[in-house]
Amino acid sequence: MTSQIKTFFLLAALTAIILFLGGMMGGRTGLILAFGLAMFMNVGSYWYSDKIVLSMYKARQLSRNDAPQVFAMVEELSANAGIPAPRLYVVDQDSPNAFATGRNPENAVVAVTSGIMRILTPEELRGVIAHEIGHIANHDILIQSVAAVLAGAIMMIANMLQWATLFGFGGSEDDDGPSPVAAIALAIIAPIAASVIQMAISRSREYLADATGARISRDPKALASALYKLDATARNIPMDANPATENMFIINPFSGASMAKWFSTHPSTEDRISRLMDMSRNL
Helix, strand or coil, X not given: CHHHHHHHHHHHHHHHHHHHHHHHHCCCHHHHHHHHHHXXXXXXXXXXXXXXXXXXXXXXXXXXXXXXXXXHHHHHHHHHHCCCCCEEEEECCCCCCEEEECCCHHHCEEEEEHHHHHHCCHHHHHHHHHHHHHHHXXXXXXXXXXXXXXXXXXXXXXXXXXXXXHCCCCCCCCCCCCCHHHHHHHHHHHHHHHHHHHHHHHHHHHHHXXXXXXXXXXXXXXXXXXXXXXXXXXCCCCCCCCHHHHHHECCCCCCCCCCCHHHCCCCCHHHHHHHHHHHHHHC
């Protein structure tokens, strides 16, 4: 519930930034045009997200004969979560990782790397799959897409504000508008703030997927053990990944790199493990 509330307020903050920038622009027209363009771009990405990402990583679909044990895990955990079983794909990379994609539970995909299937025990792999199914059950793809729409709109409006200020436009009808220096500073700061909020939403959804995965698998310790092993291994075996998809993976795919807390798409692995261990003691 805490993660859900936090997500709501973070999305509201993104909306507030858009409205504030719209006011700085001096009217609704620029706001509507920029928001409409951002919506068009991001809705297209959302609708075809699974095809785009799977193609990007050259993922291949697995059949039941390829991995009967993993298929059984997916079906069991999906039933526990009350959603249709997602399609299962494998990415041929040694770095251990996993992600979920798809616009809704009826069109969802869980993808795992070949490396993750080699290093995890069946119980740990089950915990990872439960986490990814948690993302699907919680509609995280939709939430991330909404956040991307809002952040994209902010970046476009900020760019418009910057150019409008340089050419002497903008401001409300009641005053002379903001000073050029203030407007340009806002145009630079607003996209950064939007990115920070977007990353905070991603971190919040990771916590929620951990909790959901622990609940449907009834084994928080297995997911905690998997996270510890994945984080340690990823530091030595970086993944060949696109930075734009960083937030999709169960752990940071770039050598387990840890950034400043506010500028990271993932919570610290230590914090996630601690929360899962607390859950195991309360079961």
